[in-house]
Amino acid sequence: MLELAIRGSKKYYGWMLLLLGIIGVGFLFYLKQLDFGLGITGMSRDVSWGFYIAQFTFLVGVAAGGVMVVLPYYLHDYKVYGRVTILGEFLAIAAVVMCLLFIIVDLGQPMRLFNVPLYPTPNSVLFWDMIVLNGYLFLNIIVGWNVLEAERNGVHYQAWVKPFIYLSIPWAISIHTVTAYLYAGLPGRGFWLTAILAPRFLSSAFASGPALLILLCLFIRKTTNFDPGREAIQTLAKTVAYAICLNVFFFLCEIFTVFYSQIPEHMDHFKYLFVGLHGHGAYVPWMWTSLALMVLGIILLVNPLTRKNEGVLAVACVVIFAGTWIDKGMGMISGGFVPNPLHEVSEYIPSVPELIISLAVWCVGFLVLSALYKIAVSVKEETRA
Amino acid sequence: MDSSRRQILKFFGISALAMSTKPVLDAFAAGQAAGDAEANEHTQSGPDALKARQWAMVIDTREFHSLEDVEPLIEACHKIHNVPHLPVKRHEIKWIWETEYKHAFPMKGARFMAEDLQHRPILVLCNHCENPPCCRACPTQATFKRESDGIVLMDFHRCIGCRFCMAACPFGARSFNFRDPRPFIAETNKQFPTRAKGVVEKCNFCAERLAVGQQPACVEASEDKITFGDLYDPESKVRELIKTNYTIRRKQSLGTEPAIYYIV
Numbered sequence: 131m132l133e134l135a136i137r138g139s140k141k142y143y144g145w146m147l148l149l150l151g152i153i154g155v156g157f158l159f160y161l162k163q164l165d166f167g168l169g170i171t172g173m174s175r176d177v178s179w180g181f182y183i184a185q186f187t188f189l190v191g192v193a194a195g196g197v198m199v200v201l202p203y204y205l206h207d208y209k210v211y212g213r214v215t216i217l218g219e220f221l222a223i224a225a226v227v228m229c230l231l232f233i234i235v236d237l238g239q240p241m242r243l244f245n246v247p248l249y250p251t252p253n254s255v256l257f258w259d260m261i262v263l264n265g266y267l268f269l270n271i272i273v274g275w276n277v278l279e280a281e282r283n284g285v286h287y288q289a290w291v292k293p294f295i296y297l298s299i300p301w302a303i304s305i306h307t308v309t310a311y312l313y314a315g316l317p318g319r320g321f322w323l324t325a326i327l328a329p330r331f332l333s334s335a336f337a338s339g340p341a342l343l344i345l346l347c348l349f350i351r352k353t354t355n356f357d358p359g360r361e362a363i364q365t366l367a368k369t370v371a372y373a374i375c376l377n378v379f380f381f382l383c384e385i386f387t388v389f390y391s392q393i394p395e396h397m398d399h400f401k402y403l404f405v406g407l408h409g410h411g412a413y414v415p416w417m418w419t420s421l422a423l424m425v426l427g428i429i430l431l432v433n434p435l436t437r438k439n440e441g442v443l444a445v446a447c448v449v450i451f452a453g454t455w456i457d458k459g460m461g462m463i464s465g466g467f468v469p470n471p472l473h474e475v476s477e478y479i480p481s482v483p484e485l486i487i488s489l490a491v492w493c494v495g496f497l498v499l500s501a502l503y504k505i506a507v508s509v510k511e512e513t514r515a
Numbered sequence: 516m517d518s519s520r521r522q523i524l525k526f527f528g529i530s531a532l533a534m535s536t537k538p539v540l541d542a543f544a545a546g547q548a549a550g551d552a553e554a555n556e557h558t559q560s561g562p563d564a565l566k567a568r569q570w571a572m573v574i575d576t577r578e579f580h581s582l583e584d585v586e587p588l589i590e591a592c593h594k595i596h597n598v599p600h601l602p603v604k605r606h607e608i609k610w611i612w613e614t615e616y617k618h619a620f621p622m623k624g625a626r627f628m629a630e631d632l633q634h635r636p637i638l639v640l641c642n643h644c645e646n647p648p649c650c651r652a653c654p655t656q657a658t659f660k661r662e663s664d665g666i667v668l669m670d671f672h673r674c675i676g677c678r679f680c681m682a683a684c685p686f687g688a689r690s691f692n693f694r695d696p697r698p699f700i701a702e703t704n705k706q707f708p709t710r711a712k713g714v715v716e717k718c719n720f721c722a723e724r725l726a727v728g729q730q731p732a733c734v735e736a737s738e739d740k741i742t743f744g745d746l747y748d749p750e751s752k753v754r755e756l757i758k759t760n761y762t763i764r765r766k767q768s769l770g771t772e773p774a775i776y777y778i779v
Contacts, residue, residue, distance in 0.1 A: 167712035168676075169693035174605035178681040178691060238676015238691065238713025245655040245675050256654035256679050317648050317769040318685020394622060471687040471766075472614060472639075473621035476604075 131279060134508040135501040142504065149497045156490020159483045160235060168238055170483045177467040177478035179236070181459075181488055186232035188338070188459040189225045189495070190309045191331060193266065195339010196222035197302035198369050199362075204295050210361045214347060216281075216506045217358065219274035221343055222302070224499035226267040231491045255311045262305045269298040274502075282509045306331045313466060321399035321466040324387070330380040331458075336373035337427075338454040340366045341447040348444055350503070356510040360440075367443055371431035374450050378424050402475070403465045410475045413464065416456050423453030563728030567745030569645060569665035570720055571774040572731075573756040576637055578740040585613045585636045591736040592718070597709045599699035608690040610718040611640040611733055616779075620765060632779060638733070638741075641688040641718040642765060642773030643667045652683035658715070665746075665774065666720045676713040685766050686773070689717045746774060 138146075163170050173180040196218035202208035203215045234240050251257045273294050280287035310328035313319070344366050347358040388396045401407050403417045430436045430446035437443055464478045480488075560566065579585055592598070592611045601607055613636035617624050624633075647667050650660050657673035658680050660666070681689045695712045703709060707723060710716055721731035729735070734743045744751035753776070756762070762776040 167692065167694040169603070169606050169712075172605070173693070175607050175609075175681075175690055176687070178678045233677075236677070238678070238715075239674065239711075242655075242673070242675040245657070245673055249655045249673070251654050251656050253651050254654040254679070255652070256677060260654070312679070313682075316652070316683050316685075317771065318766060319682065467682075471621075471685050472618040474618060 131275075131282065131505050131509065134505045137508075138504060142500075146497065146500060149493045149500070152493045153490045153497065156487050156493070159486045160490070162483065163235070163487065164240070168236075170481060172479045172481040172484060174476060174478065176470040176474070176476040177464055179463050179467065180478055181480040181484050182232045182236040184459045184463040185488055185491070186229050186236070187309060187331075187462060188455055189228045189232065190263070190306050191335030191454070191458065192339045192342060193222045193225035193229065194302045194306040194332065194335045195337075195343070196225075196270070197299055198336055198340045198373075199343065199366065200295070200302070201299050202365075205299065208365075210359060210365060213356075213510070214343070214358045214362045214366070216274055216278050217346060217350075217503065218339075218343060219270045219277075220502035220506055221339070221346065221499065222270045223267060223274065223502060224495045225339075226263055226270070226305075227498050228491055228495035229263055230267070231494060232488075235487055235491060255308060255315065259305075259308050259312060262301065262308045266298070266301050266305050269294055269301055273298055278506060278509055281513060284513070303332065306335050318471050319466050320393070320395040323396075324384060326380050326384050330377065330384070333373050333376040333380055334454045334458055337370050337377055338451050340370045340373070341450045341454075344370065344447045345444060345451070346503070348440065350507055354507050354511065356507045356514070363440070363443070364438065367431060367437050367446075370447065370450060371428070371437065374424055374427050374431065374454075377454070378421075378428065398469055398473075399465050402468050403461050407469060408475045410468070410477050412477050412479060413461055417461050420453045420456035420461065423449045424457070427453060561727055565725045565728055565730075567664045568747040569745065569774060570643065570725070571744065571746035571753050571776065572720075572734070573742045573753050573760075573762065573776045573778060574638055575740050575742075575756075575778045576635055577778060579613075579636050579638070580631075582613070582636060584740075585638055588638065588733040588736045588741075589613065591732040592721075594702070595704050595732050596707055596719075597696075597700050597704055598716075599696035600701065601694075601696070601699050606693040608692065608696065608716065610690075610716070611638060613638055619777075620763065623763070637777070639686065639688070639765070640733075640775065641667060641720075642686055642771065642775045643718075643720055645772035645774065646770060648683040648685065648771055649680035649689065652679040654679065661722075664725070666722050667717075668719055668722060669714075669716055671708065671710050671714050671716065674714040676715065678715060680715055685769050685771065689715050691715050 159170075171180060171182075199211045199215050199218035203211035234243065237243060246257060246260055273291060276291045277287045307328045310331040313322035314324065314327040316322060344363055347363050347366075351357050385400065388400055398407055402410065403413050405411065406414050427446050427450035430442055430449070436446070468477060469475050589609075589611055593600075593609070596610060598608055598610055616628075616633055616635065616637055619637040619639050643666055645665065647660055649658055650656075650667060653659070654677060655673050655675055657670045657675070659668060659670070661668050676691070678691055681691060692710050692712045692714055697703075697709050700709060721729070721733075724731060730743055734741045742752050742756055744753035746753060748754065756778065757776055760778045762778055764773045764776055767773070
C-alpha cells in the first residue's frame with residue numbers, strides 16, 4: 131500500500147515538498163542546537179522545560195483523541211464511524227511521532243537516549259511514558275495498517291488483529307494519564323500537584339483530537355472523492371462538545387480549590403498566568419484568549435443550530451483546537467515553573483530557533499499524516515469506485 | 516526482479532558479515548564487563564575516608580551577616596568543582612548560593628520579623644534529602660542516593676539531559692549545562708571533572724573530599740559556622756546542635772526529609 135503515498139497530484143507533491151523544505155530549515159537549526167546546546171532556546175535554570183515539552187504534552191492529547199472514533203466503532207459497533215476510524219488511527223500515529231520527536235529535541239544528550247531502556251527505572255514516570263507512547267505507536271500501526279489492507283483486499287481483517295484493537299482503547303487513555311503523572315506527582319510544583327490534572331488532560335485531548343479530525347474530514351471531503359459522511363462528522367462534533375464542556379468544568383474545579391483555599395503556593399501560578407505576578411505577565415493575554423476561545427467553542431457546539439451548520443462547525447473546531455493549544459501548548463508548562471521553588475519570578479519566552487525547530491517537528495507530523503491519509507483515502511476511493 | 520534479488524543477496528551478505536563479527540565484539544564487551552566487576556570489587560574507601568549513615572549539615576545563619584561572610588564559601592565550592600561563571604542569567608550554574616529568608620523559606624516567614632533575619636544571607640544548596648524526589652524522577656538512575664552515606668549523586672556520563680530531576684526538585688538546587696561550560700571556568704581544577712553541555716549538575720556534598728578524609732569545602736571555609744556530620748550518630752556534632760538549638764529545614768512539609776538544618 132505504501133506506493134499509494136508516492137503517487138499523487140502536483141498539489142500533493144507541492145505540499146510535501148513545502149513540508150520537507152521547512153523540515154530542512156528546522157533540521158539546520160537543530161544541528162545548531164546540537165552544537166551549541168539547549169542554550170539557544172529560551173529555557174533557563176528556573177524554567178527548565180519549555181515549548182518543546184509543552185508541544186509534546188498537547189500532542190499526546192491529540193494522539194489519545196483518536197480513541198474517540200475507535201471506541202464507538204469497535205466496542206459499540208457504531209457503523210457510521212467505519213469510514214473514519216482509519217483516519218483517527220493514522221492521526222494518532224502522526225501525533226505520537228511528533229511527541230517522540232519533541233522529547234528527543236528537548237534532550238540535552240540525545241545520543242544517550244537509549245540509556246532509558248538500557249537502565250530500566252520503573253520508579254520514573256518518564257520510563258513508563260516511553261513504554262506507553264511507543265506501545266501506542268505500534269498498536270496504531272498494526273491495527274490501522276492491517277484493517278486498511280484487509281479493506282483494500284475486500285476481506286475482513288484477520289482475527290489476531292482484534293486483541294490489539296481492544297488493547298489500543300485503554301492504551302489511549304494510558305498515554306495521556308501517564309503524561310499527566312509526569313507533572314502531577316512532583317512535590318513543590320503547586321500548579322501541577324492536583325489529582326484533576328490527568329482528567330483535565332484527557333478532556334482537553336478528547337476535544338482537541340476530534341476537533342482536528344473533523345477539520346481533516348471536511349478537508350478530505352472537499353478535495354477528494356472520499357466522503358467520511360455527514361453523520362460521522364456530526365457525531366464527532368457532539369463528542370467535541372461534551373469534551374470541551376468537561377475541560378472547562380475541570381478547569382473551574384481547579385480554580386475553586388485553589389482560590390477558595392487561598393493557598394499561595396497553588397494560587398500564585400494561576401495569578402501569574404491570568405493577571406500577572408510581581409509585574410510579570412507575558413502570558414496573560416494568551417490565557418484569557420484561550421479561555422474565551424474555549425467558551426466560544428462551547429457556545430457554538432452545544433447549540434444544535436450552529437453545530438449542524440458545517441461552516442460554523444469548522445470555525446468552532448478551529449476555535450477549540452486553538453484554545454486547547456494555548457492552554458496546554460503554552461500555559462501548562464511554563465505556568466508550572468513560575469514562580470520557581472524559591473518563589474522568584476523569571477519568565478520564559480521561547481526563542482526564534484526554538485520556534486523554528488518546533489515548527490519543523492509539526493511539519494514532520496503533517497508529512498507523516500499527509501502520506502498516511504493519502505494512502506487511506508486512495509484505498510477508500512479504490513474500494514468505493 | 517533481478518535487481519531486487521541482488522539487493523536481497525547484498526543484504527544477507529552484509530548481515531552474515533555483521534554476525535561473524537558479533538562474537539569478536541562480544542568478547543570485547545565481556546572483557547570490559549569483567550574489568551568493571553573487578554574494579555567494583557576493588558573499589559574500597561581509602562583509609563582516611565569519612566563515613567556516615569546519612570551526612571547532614573547544620574548552618575548557623577546567625578553567624579552570617581553580609582555577602583562578605585558567604586562569598587568565600589561559595590567561591591571555595593565553585594572553584595574546586597569547576598563551576599563556570601556564565602554571562603547569561605538563563606544559563607547560570609550554581610551549587611551553593613545565598614538568598615533571602617523569604618526565598619529560602621517561602622511561606623515560612625513571619626510578617627514583621629527582625630530586619631536582620633529578613634535580610635541575612637541564607638546559604639542554600641542541595642538538601643541531600645533522605646527521600647529525594649529527583650532520584651524518583653530520573654529515568655536512567657543517573658542521579659541516585661548513595662546507600663553507603665545518603666549523598667545524592669550525579670553520574671554525568673549517564674545523564675541524558677531530560678531535566679525531569681530539575682522539575683522534581685522542590686528546592687531549585689539543580690542546574691543544567693545549557694552550553695559547553697568549559698570556556699567559562701576561570702581556572703580548571705584538574706582533580707575534579709568538568710562537565711559537558713546537556714547534563715544536569717548540583718552539589719555533591721564534596722563526596723570526593725570525604726573520600727580522602729576532608730570536610731566539604733564550604734564547611735572548611737565557614738570557620739565553624741557550618742557543621743557537618745552523621746545524622747544517625749547520636750554523638751555527632753550535628754546531632755548535638757539539632758538537640759540544643761531550634762532548627763528548621765526548607766519545605767519540611769513536603770516529606771523529602773532534607774538533610775540541611777538551619778539555626779535561625
